Amino acid sequence: xxxxxxxxxxxxxxxxxxxxxxxxxxxxxxxxxxxxxxxxxxxxxxxxxxxxxxxxxxxxxxxxxxxxxxxxxxxxxxxxxxxxxxxxxxxxxxxxxxxxxxxxxxxxxxxxxxxxxxxxxxxxxxxxxxxxxxxxxxxxxxxxxxxxxxxxxxxxxxxxxxxxxxxxxxxxxxxxxxxxxxxxxxxxxxxxxxxxxxxxxxxxxxxxxxxxxxxxxxxxxxxxxxxxxxxxxxxxxxxxxxxxxxxxxxxxxxxxxxxxxxxxxxxxxxxxxxxxxxxxxxxxxxxxxxxxxxxxxxxxxxxxxxxxxxxxxx
Ligand SMILES: Nc1ncnc2c1ncn2[C@@H]1O[C@H](COP(=O)(O)OP(=O)(O)O)[C@@H](O)[C@H]1O
Ligand code: SF4
Ligand SMILES: [Mg+2]
Numbered sequence: 001x002x003x004x005x006x007x008x009x010x011x012x013x014x015x016x017x018x019x020x021x022x023x024x025x026x027x028x029x030x031x032x033x034x035x036x037x038x039x040x041x042x043x044x045x046x047x048x049x050x051x052x053x054x055x056x057x058x059x060x061x062x063x064x065x066x067x068x069x070x071x072x073x074x075x076x077x078x079x080x081x082x083x084x085x086x087x088x089x090x091x092x093x094x095x096x097x098x099x100x101x102x103x104x105x106x107x108x109x110x111x112x113x114x115x116x117x118x119x120x121x122x123x124x125x126x127x128x129x130x131x132x133x134x135x136x137x138x139x140x141x142x143x144x145x146x147x148x149x150x151x152x153x154x155x156x157x158x159x160x161x162x163x164x165x166x167x168x169x170x171x172x173x174x175x176x177x178x179x180x181x182x183x184x185x186x187x188x189x190x191x192x193x194x195x196x197x198x199x200x201x202x203x204x205x206x207x208x209x210x211x212x213x214x215x216x217x218x219x220x221x222x223x224x225x226x227x228x229x230x231x232x233x234x235x236x237x238x239x240x241x242x243x244x245x246x247x248x249x250x251x252x253x254x255x256x257x258x259x260x261x262x263x264x265x266x267x268x269x270x271x272x273x274x275x276x277x278x279x280x281x282x283x284x285x286x287x288x289x290x291x292x293x294x295x296x297x298x299x300x301x302x303x304x305x306x307x308x309x310x311x312x313x314x
Contacts (some may be wrong), residue, residue, distance in 0.1 A: 001032055130152070130154050223239055232244060238303065
C-alpha cells in the first residue's frame with residue numbers, strides 16, 4: 001500500500017545539488033497493510049531523509065511515493081497528510097510542552113476542535129489503546145516519564161487513524177522496559193489496526209524481533225532487502241554481515257571478518273564502483289569499476305560477490 005519507487009533526495013541549493021551525492025539514492029521498497037518493515041543502517045545513511053520525504057517534509061528529488069496506488073505530490077491535502085503519521089526519537093521535543101495530553105490528542109483526532117466534551121471519550125480511548133491511565137489526560141509532557149511521553153506520541157499518531165506509521169528511532173532514548181512497551185504498541189498497530197509500520201532503527205536486535213521485512217542501507221542506497229528471517233539466516237552483503245556480527249545477542253558468527261580496518265577511507269568512497277568498497281575486505285577490481293546493482297526477487301543484494309565468504313575468497 002505504501003510504495004516508494006526510485007526515491008532520491010538531495011540537500012542543498014540547486015547548484016550544490018548538482019554536484020552532491022544524494023542523501024537518498026534510488027531507493028525502492030513497499031510497506032503493506034499490517035506489515036512492519038525495518039530500515040537499518042549507520043547514522044547518516046539516509047533513513048530519516050526517507051521518512052521525511054514520505055511525509056512530505058523534504059522535497060522528493062526524483063521518484064514516486066504512493067499510497068494505495070495514488071501518487072502523493074509535494075502539496076498534500078490534510079486528508080493525505082493524516083494517512084501517514086510519524087513518531088520521532090525524542091518525545092520530549094516532539095510534543096508541545098504547553099499543551100495538556102488531552103489537548104494534544106483531541107487536536108490530533110480532529111484538528112480545529114478544542115478539547116471539549118465531544119473529544120473526552122476519544123482521548124480516553126486513545127490513552128487506553130496505548131496503555132496509559134486516564135489521569136494522564138490532564139498532564140503536560142514535562143510531568144511524564146520518557147516512556148509515557150513516547151506512548152502519548154504514539155497515541156497522537158493513532159488519533160489520525162493512519163494507514164502508515166513511521167517510527168524513527170522511537171525506542172533509542174528509552175530504558176528496556178519502556179522500549180518494550182512501545183514496541184508492543186507498534187505490533188498492536190500492525191496486527192489490530194492493520195496499519196503498515198516503517199520502523200527505523202540502528203539497533204539490529206530490535207529489528208530482528210519486530211519486523212517482517214528488513215531493508216539495510218549504506219550511504220543513501222539499499223544494499224540488502226529481505227524477509228527478516230532470511231536476512232539474518234543468509235545475509236548476502238558484507239556490510240549486513242558486519243552489522244549482524246556486531247550484535248552481541250546474535251550467537252552465530254556469519255562469515256568471519258568482512259570489514260577492513262581502514263574505515264577512515266570510507267570518506268573518499270569512489271564515485272565509480274561500489275560505495276562500500278573502501279571498507280570491504282572482499283573488494284576486487286570489478287568493485288572499483290562497476291557499481292553493483294540491487295538484484296534478486298524477494299531477497300535482494302547489491303554486491304558483485306554476494307554471499308561470498310572471506311574464507312572461500314582466500
Ligand atoms: N537538512 C539537511 N540539510 C543538509 N543535509 C542533510 C540534512 N538532513 C540530513 N542531511 C544529510 O543527509 C544524509 C542523511 O541523513 P539522515 O537522513 O538524517 O540519516 P540517518 O537518519 O540515517 O542518520 C547525511 O549525510 C546528513 O548529513
Ligand atoms: S561489490 Fe565488492 S566492494 Fe562492494 S560490497 Fe560487494 S565485494 Fe564489497
Ligand atoms: Mg535519523
